[in-house]
Amino acid sequence: xxxxxxxxxxxxxxxxxxxxxxxxxxxxxxxxxxxxxxxxxxxxxxxxxxxxxxxxxxxxxxxxxxxxxxxxxxxxxxxxxxxxxxxxxxxxxxxxxxxxxxxxxxxxxxxxxxxxxxxxxxxxxxxxxxxxxxxxxxxxxxxxxxxxxxxxxxxxxxxxxxxxxxxxxxxxxxxxxxxxxxxxxxxxxxxxxxxxxxxxxxxxxxxxxxxxxxxxxxxxxxxxxxxxxxxxxxxxxxxxxxxxxxxxxxxxxxxxxxxxxxxxxxxxxxxxxxxxxxxxxxxxxxxxxxxxxxxxxxxxxxxxxxxxxxxxxxxxxxxxxxxxxxxxxxxxxxxx
Amino acid sequence: xxxxxxxxxxxxxxxxxxxxxxxxxxxxxxxxxxxxxxxxxxxxxxxxxxxxxxxxxxxxxxxxxxxxxxxxxxxxxxxxxxxxxxxxxxxxxxxxxxxxxxxxxxxxxxxxxxxxxxxxxxxxxxxxxxxxxxxxxxxxxxxxxxxxxxxxxxxxxxxxxxxxxxxxxxxxxxxxxxxxxxxxxxxxxxxxxxxxxxxxxxxxxxxxxxxxxxxxxxxxxxxxxxxxxxxxxxxxxxxxxxxxxxxxxxxxxxxxxxxxxxxxxxxxxxxxxx
Numbered sequence: 160x161x162x163x164x165x166x167x168x169x170x171x172x173x174x175x176x177x178x179x180x181x182x183x184x185x186x187x188x189x190x191x192x193x194x195x196x197x198x199x200x201x202x203x204x205x206x207x208x209x210x211x212x213x214x215x216x217x218x219x220x221x222x223x224x225x226x227x228x229x230x231x232x233x234x235x236x237x238x239x240x241x242x243x244x245x246x247x248x249x250x251x252x253x254x255x256x257x258x259x260x261x262x263x264x265x266x267x268x269x270x271x272x273x274x275x276x277x278x279x280x281x282x283x284x285x286x287x288x289x290x291x292x293x294x295x296x297x298x299x300x301x302x303x304x305x306x307x308x309x310x311x312x313x314x315x316x317x318x319x320x321x322x323x324x325x326x327x328x329x330x331x332x333x334x335x336x337x338x339x340x341x342x343x344x345x346x347x348x349x350x351x352x353x354x355x356x357x358x359x360x361x362x363x364x365x366x367x368x369x370x371x372x373x374x375x376x377x378x379x380x381x382x383x384x385x386x387x388x389x390x391x392x393x394x395x396x397x398x399x400x401x402x403x404x405x406x407x408x409x410x411x412x413x414x415x416x417x418x419x420x421x422x423x424x425x426x427x428x429x430x431x432x433x434x435x436x437x438x439x440x441x442x443x444x445x446x447x448x449x450x451x452x453x454x455x456x457x458x459x460x461x462x463x464x465x466x467x468x469x470x471x472x473x474x475x476x477x478x479x480x481x482x483x484x485x486x487x488x489x490x491x492x493x494x495x
Numbered sequence: 496x497x498x499x500x501x502x503x504x505x506x507x508x509x510x511x512x513x514x515x516x517x518x519x520x521x522x523x524x525x526x527x528x529x530x531x532x533x534x535x536x537x538x539x540x541x542x543x544x545x546x547x548x549x550x551x552x553x554x555x556x557x558x559x560x561x562x563x564x565x566x567x568x569x570x571x572x573x574x575x576x577x578x579x580x581x582x583x584x585x586x587x588x589x590x591x592x593x594x595x596x597x598x599x600x601x602x603x604x605x606x607x608x609x610x611x612x613x614x615x616x617x618x619x620x621x622x623x624x625x626x627x628x629x630x631x632x633x634x635x636x637x638x639x640x641x642x643x644x645x646x647x648x649x650x651x652x653x654x655x656x657x658x659x660x661x662x663x664x665x666x667x668x669x670x671x672x673x674x675x676x677x678x679x680x681x682x683x684x685x686x687x688x689x690x691x692x693x694x695x696x697x698x699x700x701x702x703x704x705x706x707x708x709x710x711x712x713x714x715x716x717x718x719x720x721x722x723x724x725x726x727x728x729x730x731x732x733x734x735x736x737x738x739x740x741x742x743x744x745x746x747x748x749x750x751x752x753x754x755x756x757x758x759x760x761x762x763x764x765x766x767x768x769x
Contacts, residue, residue, distance in 0.1 A: 278607065282504075
């Protein structure tokens with residue numbers, strides 16, 4: 160079943176710059192935040208939405224949550240139209256934001272939860288039981304009866320998740336939930352999300368982040384958004400293939416002069432070649448190759464012809480963050 | 496039945512939340528209660544200045560300016576609070592970031608808005624009762640003939656009228672992020688024409704005519720008559736009818752404007768702005 164089905168979803172913000180522009184009939188400045196975005200997210204997956212600040216991630220999820228009306232296109236959540244059936248959509252969605260202001264700081268964690276439960280849930284008795292279960296699951300028991308203003312950032316974030324889970328939504332949307340967390344808290348948050356939340360909810364999780372490695376750690380599939388458009392969609396593993404514009408090989412060679420090695424750069428498809436002495440008579444060569452013109456065999460033949468012994472040859476694994484950056488960079492270079 | 500139970504649960508949750516938040520600021524809470532005594536004393540001595548002065552406009556109130564002023568000011572609290580509570584509730588939600596979370600709930604926004612005004616109305620009723628209590632015990636206010644049923648009917652209808660105006664103003668707050676100037680304007684005009692501190696009859700005749708188009712005029716006239724002269728519901732039918740008419744007209748307009756304002760902020764993307 161499809162959890163989210165967006166077709167040509169578009170959001171244009173119009174900025175009128177004051178009364179003067181109204182009187183002079185100056186047309187408002189327009190920003191296309193989401194540009195004809197089409198995306199399907201299957202039910203039961205953890206789906207990562209990646210993109211730099213201002214890419215359109217939040218605008219997209221706000222339209223999905225019916226907090227923002229699209230300018231064009233359409234989107235459905237479990238078959239319900241986000242504009243015409245917004246009440247049904249809101250029954251299916253839970254939202255976790257990184258905005259720690261969105262609680263009543265002078266109330267305790269439990270008082271906050273009970274208040275939000277009253278507007279989200281079916282009955283208070285059921286809700287109290289659910290609050291206890293969620294509190295247990297998120298290890299909040301020790302703190303839940305303390306005032307919210309005494310919580311650490313990590314605790315506040317757990318409270319945001321707890322609130323998102325109150326109605327046991329079929330779709331949980333998390334908008335940059337790790338923002339402001341230290342590396343340790345971030346790591347434990349991601350483990351919690353993968354091991355406990357996904358297991359308990361058994362629904363779909365949409366995880367928005369601008370940190371690619373986070374998405375790679377927890378998501379089944381990802382989509383990368385830039386300038387309001389999807390520039391890539393697939394599994395984190397497939398990203399490597401998509402970004403394979405160049406690859407680097409590290410070759411350890413023996414019995415060749417360093418000067419000879421520099422001639423490798425003359426081979427077609429070799430973008431760069433550097434070498435360094437590993438031990439006496441042994442060099443490590445870093446060969447950067449154009450992925451569209453496989454030149455590895457030519458380079459190895461060249462080394463063999465020059466009578467050198469190849470001790471080791473390995474492909475360098477790419478960093479996921481770097482790959483995503485690469486994709487974004489490519490999308491910017493491409494004319495729209 | 497289910498819908499009613501659900502609404503009751505939501506209304507209770509909002510009232511409990513606002514009560515807990517109010518008492519978390521203990522000094523402010525106590526000063527609002529204790530302040531009633533001082534204001535009652537001020538009204539008493541202002542009334543004392545005019546004791547024995549023959550003022551034709553005060554004749555319907557047996558020349559008792561203290562009783563006139565106390566009921567006028569204390570009851571106008573309902574207007575002030577009704578106007579402010581919706582605007583404040585929205586502004587606080589915008590500032591605290593809870594507006595998005597509440598808009599995401601499957602409950603109508605108007606239900607949430609009305610629920611958020613229950614505690615302010617209850618607290619105002621408590622203050623109004625304290626005004627009457629201190630006025631009676633400490634300053635000799637005579638409400639021995641009061642008709643409580645009529646007073647309650649007038650109070651409920653007045654709350655409906657004032658709240659629907661408050662809801663209209665809240666749509667301004669949602670769109671423009673500030674509704675306070677509109678509140679000041681409405682509060683000022685209503686207090687001037689409505690007969691809060693002086694009987695409306697002393698105004699020029701065209702303003703007297705204008706004052707009959709303001710719900711506060713009918714609320715205050717009816718409340719003073721119910722409390723001071725013991726008028727019953729049937730004797731107050733003209734005022735009660737006028738208040739009911741105002742409520743019938745204002746409530747749908749208020750709800751429509753809020754619905755429009757929510758749609759507007761969802762279109763321009765300013766739900767989380769403040």
